[in-house]
Amino acid sequence: MASWPWIRQEIATQLNMPKASVAKIIRYYKKHGHALVPPRFGRPRMTDVGQGRRFAHESLPTGSAEIEIGKSISRITIREKISETGLQGHSARKKHFLFAKHRKMRLAYAKQYEKMIETDWDEVLLTGDTVVEMYGTTGRVYVERREHEVLTPNCVKPTFNSSHKSVMVWSSICGSGVGPLLICEASVNGEYYRKILVNEDNAPAHTTNKTKKVLRDLNLKALMHPA
Template sequence: MEEEISLFNQLSSDQKVVAQKYKVIVRYLDGFTYQEISDETGFPKGTISKLIAKFKTYGDVLKNIHSNAGRQKILDEDDKYFLEQQLNNDRQTTLKSLQSSLSEEMNKQVSLSTLHRYEQEIGSLKLPLHRPLLSNLNKIKRYEYSLKHQKSEFKNYIFMDESYFTINRITRRVFVFHEEDRPIVEIYNPQETAMVWAAICRKGKVCIEIIEGSINKESYLQLLQRHFPESGDQLYGRGKWQLLHDNAPAHKATVVKDWINTVTKIADHPPQSPDLNPIELLWNTMKNEVEMRRPQTKQQLCSFILESWQNLNEKTINSYIDHKKTIIQKIIEQQGNNQF
């Protein structure tokens, strides 16, 4: 056995793969299960199934390699280098543009399918992450805020925000084998939506409400008055807590600020800084949980939202608040920017 391992280790990477493929067949003929073969070779069971099927059909696990023997490669190393340079210079270039450039610059005629296969070998198309463009003034405000709160634990803060949930949120990726068709997910009609407002703090959940209609300064003030100051006073004592929300127009309205100042303090919060409100992480968790359950009606949507809220615990919420300190440190390192 030790001699077998020693010989195996002397093989090149390609030779090791070939040896493992033949080992699959040997173990299969010896009566090993797919799981046992997978544990020994490292191949997933899907690959093992295909190797055995190929062996049964052609009597060889290397049929594709043998059938291509001697075939000249369509793209040589110079072609590949040229394509990589083109993709590096223009990350949004199309396959047709690459095809045209390859023809003009390298005098090489290549099909779009060949270019697509090579493009997939060296990378993949991904949507860019969206980040707001920060003004210089707001970068300074974010930086100063982070310096001020670098050691803050936010123990008496109540973080608030509102967000939309929809029944047709589909963000979870699905693994698809090359031989399979792209999966289809049904879209429910109509596209029902629910606006949800919630508040959290170091002591856990504070309150939640599903809102009918839109938020303006009048409806936002009424919303706050339904829950405060009672919720804050019960948690921290009368007036010993702070409300933190972002700079949405309804939040900044004079009538709203004046009322909050009669019952407690408004925590400072720099503009263009959703990353500094830990409740954004809560929304992401809740939306993922609701999405996994695939609500079909608004009634189901609202029910799943409230069940997700009920499942949240104090430890999870505190992890979101602790993450705020990590963001603060990154903002300091980037001098107020959000490119991290």
């Protein structure tokens, strides 16, 4: 084999195989003196790399996979092959739904202020509100407990007849530091909002004509933050 006068490209053309494969075989021959691949230990793989990528791309159910490769294959094997491609199952993150107009507004907002330098942002007051759950998260809670501790107070998640308990808070931050944390003691509608806080995110209570008048009276200029 080593005395053949053909170059790698010619060998690849004659054998109808990739040139990289020809080069790999030649290197193996020069190192070991033969081109025979020794038998491997263990059960042969049910699928190859290409089939694993196809499973990941198409998310094939078990029945379709058997048709594709002509072998009986379990769901566990399919999950393993998909995992080898770097895909992992995760719970979807919760984010506010954005229409196309919202995405355009956010892009325009970013471009409008992208050239502002640090000293410019020192003149900006960033505000925001959020809801804090009084008894932890509203999602699933995991605890480590023994079998008989199923109803132990430390191992249960409290529920209430009047839905979950939460409180809305508001605060601000600017170049000189963090503002006070304000607890909203009532439902935030337009009237209550104008009395206690400033927050610009296109929410209905933040964009009423009366709210805009309050901003003008306070000599505040809104950055028109998009939704």
